[in-house]
Amino acid sequence: MSDTRWLSAEEMRAWRGFLAASALVNRALDQQLKDDCDLSHPQYEILVRLAAEPEGELRMTELANGLVNSKSGLTYQVTQLEKAGLVRRRTCPTDVRGVFAVLTEAGRARLAEAAPGHVAAVRAHLIDVLTPEQLTAIADGLGEVSSRLRATGH
Template sequence: MTTRWLTPEEQRAWRAYIAATHLLEDTLDRQLQQDAGMPHLYYSILATLSEAPERRLRMTELAEALKITRSRLTYAVTRLEKDGLVRRESCRWDRRGSVAVLSDAGTAEVERAAPGHVETVRASLFDHLDEEQVGQLEAICTTIVRSLQGEDASTPAGDDLPWRRRSSPCS
């Protein structure tokens, strides 16, 4: 098989993408640590639960929404439980599964942290793009996500993604 090396244009785009994503994640993490005392991942868990019906999601669904492994999610939720921001409940349909539930304290915390987080996202990303570029960014990222999730037949992915493995309806 012949290696399909990146063209100079692709190499520049790839390096710019890597630099931008790393710098943006570092910026978001730093702001949330400073303002809310938590990493971006923990805020993302709280925010995702705050938008879910009844502020609850199956752990597998939460891992899939956040694109992280179930073991990483379990560790993070355990930490958030210790702080009283989240609690886990047994799944009513399957004793092996569990559901993450945002507590009232967790709701208050995400509401307190959200304005600073949104301002950082806006200042770091959207304030530098025009309306057309925002649409292009969405289209590009959506294409990449679909490809990596196996929705694009040309990309071998899908069931081997760690957040896609489902052993029970509530896990």
């Protein structure tokens, strides 16, 4: 263990700050979505991703990769959305193994209902707390972390 690069006090401060802030922001956003429109944060993100697609649909594997979620975790969330009538599934006509998640009109309506409160919560708990310089530093730094982890398959 002599070659371990232990964290300095400032590195530990950054690490602990990241852990606490990410957990607290996620908890606050999840609670806001549950209270306002009976959605979990992962479910909201699925609706957002589907709504951003021209046809309102994505292959489940693409959706899982974009959300950084396991296939089983995504399957569970899509099943819950499907039961609520917000998403439906369809098979891929060119690949019998492929399944698409498709946003329904009810899903679009729920997303339109949820979005204003969610954006207000994101602003209140993260965006408006930071200076523009801090926001840029976080976006750049965490963007780099995400890029490197995606490039290595983690």
